Structure formats: C-alpha cells, structure tokens
Amino acid sequence: MASSLSFLSTALIVIVAMNSSAGSATEFRVGDSEGWRKPGLNETNMYELWAERNRFRVGDSLSFEYKNDSVVEVDKWDFYHCNSSSAPISSFKNGKTVVKLEKPGSFYFISGHSDHCKTGQRLVVGVMSPHPISYSPPTIALPPGTHFPISPSPSPTSNSGVLVSATLLPLLMPFIATLVGLV
Numbered sequence: 645m646a647s648s649l650s651f652l653s654t655a656l657i658v659i660v661a662m663n664s665s666a667g668s669a670t671e672f673r674v675g676d677s678e679g680w681r682k683p684g685l686n687e688t689n690m691y692e693l694w695a696e697r698n699r700f701r702v703g704d705s706l707s708f709e710y711k712n713d714s715v716v717e718v719d720k721w722d723f724y725h726c727n728s729s730s731a732p733i734s735s736f737k738n739g740k741t742v743v744k745l746e747k748p749g750s751f752y753f754i755s756g757h758s759d760h761c762k763t764g765q766r767l768v769v770g771v772m773s774p775h776p777i778s779y780s781p782p783t784i785a786l787p788p789g790t791h792f793p794i795s796p797s798p799s800p801t802s803n804s805g806v807l808v809s810a811t812l813l814p815l816l817m818p819f820i821a822t823l824v825g826l827v
Contacts (some may be wrong), residue, residue, distance in 0.1 A: 669703035671742065674753075674767060680710040681765065682755070688764035700745055700771045706753075708741040713765075714756030715741045723752035723768060726761035748773045 674680050675694055683690050700706075708715045717733040728735070734743075735756065745751065748771050755765040 669701075669705065671705040671707050672698055672700070673707045673709065680708040680713065680715060680755075682713075682757075682760040683764040690764060691767040692764075695767060695769050698769075700769050702745060702748055702771060702774050704745050704771070706743045706745065706767075706769065708736070708743070708753075710739060710741075713737075713760065715743075716754050716756050717743065718752050718754055720750070720752055723754060723766060726754055726758050726766065728754055728756045728758065728761070745769070745771045747771070 675691065678690070714728075714735060714737045716728040716735045718728060719731075719733065722728065722730060722732070737756070743751075743753075751769050751771060753767045753769075754761040757765075
C-alpha cells in the first residue's frame with residue numbers, strides 16, 4: 645500500500661510539473677547567433693527565414709542584439725516602405741532590446757537605417773493566441789474476457805464531497821487504474 649501511495653504522489657508531481665511548464669514563455673534571439681545586423685548580398689531574406697523556423701505565441705519575447713544600429717517597430721505600410729521616420733510604434737538604440745509579444749497578430753520591425761532595411765534587415769512575426777493544452781490519456785488494454793459493467797453516473801449534488809478538476813481527471817485515470825490493479 646505504501647508503494648502505491650508513493651507511486652500516486654510521484655505521478656501527481658509529474659502532472660503538476662507538466663502543467664506548469666506547458667504555459668511558459670520563450671525569449672527568441674532574433675537572427676540566432678547572427679543577431680540583428682545588416683544582411684550580406686546573398687542573405688536578404690535571412691530574417692524572413694528565421695521567422696519561418698519559429699512559432700511565436702502571446703507572452704513570448706524577441707531579443708534584438710546589435711551594434712551601431714537600431715530597432716524600430718512600425719506598421720505594415722512603413723515596414724514595406726522601410727520608413728522609420730513617420731510615426732514608429734517604438735524605437736530602440738541601446739544595443740540589446742527585448743520586446744514582449746503581448747497580443748496575437750503581426751508585428752513589424754525594421755532597422756532605423758533605411759539602407760539596412762532595404763537590404764533585408766527587417767522582420768515580421770506572426771503571433772498566435774495561446775491555446776489551452778489538452779491531454780489524452782493513454783488507453784488501457786484489458787485482458788481478454790475482462791468485463792466492467794457500465795452504469796449511469798449519479799447526478800452531482802451541491803454537497804457531493806470532493807471535487808476533481810475536469811482537466812486533471814483524464815490524466816489521473818491511468819494512475820488510478822494502475823493502483824486498483826495493485827491492490
């Protein structure tokens with residue numbers, strides 16, 4: 645019985661750890677090891693390719709690291725025209741800029757140097773809404789000939805005792821079934 649309880653408590657700790665890390669945000673270093681820089685002649689789409697390799701969600705951040713340059717967040721029109729002077733959403737020149745992605749949609753970033761932007765130093769990221777994580781418990785194979793009668797569940801009442809979260813119940817079912825098999 646003691647081993648059953650230790651197994652159950654270990655399983656619950658694993659479930660809690662999975663749920664808490666699932667919603668964690670990621671900080672993406674723009675351009676990976678290359679950072680935020682003017683692309684070379686054959687690299688004009690380097691930031692477009694970088695953005696395609698990543699998935700951005702609400703709560704994530706973009707980290708721009710650069711020297712003798714700037715990062716300007718602009719609207720779509722200014723992005724396609726490499727215009728950083730009209731009405732930027734925000735502008736940074738400190739060498740290390742972290743921008744938190746706080747809502748779903750498209751975000752546009754360009755270099756403050758128009759010649760850098762025109763050679764490809766610009767980035768558009770599509771930010772997705774956070775999705776609830778749903779887990780499907782593994783199916784449990786029953787030995788041949790095993791039969792469990794199915795009966796309707798009683799309707800819940802206001803004083804029905806312990807309440808089990810609907811999201812944790814499918815996760816706990818395989819563990820409960822294992823415990824029942826151990827007893």
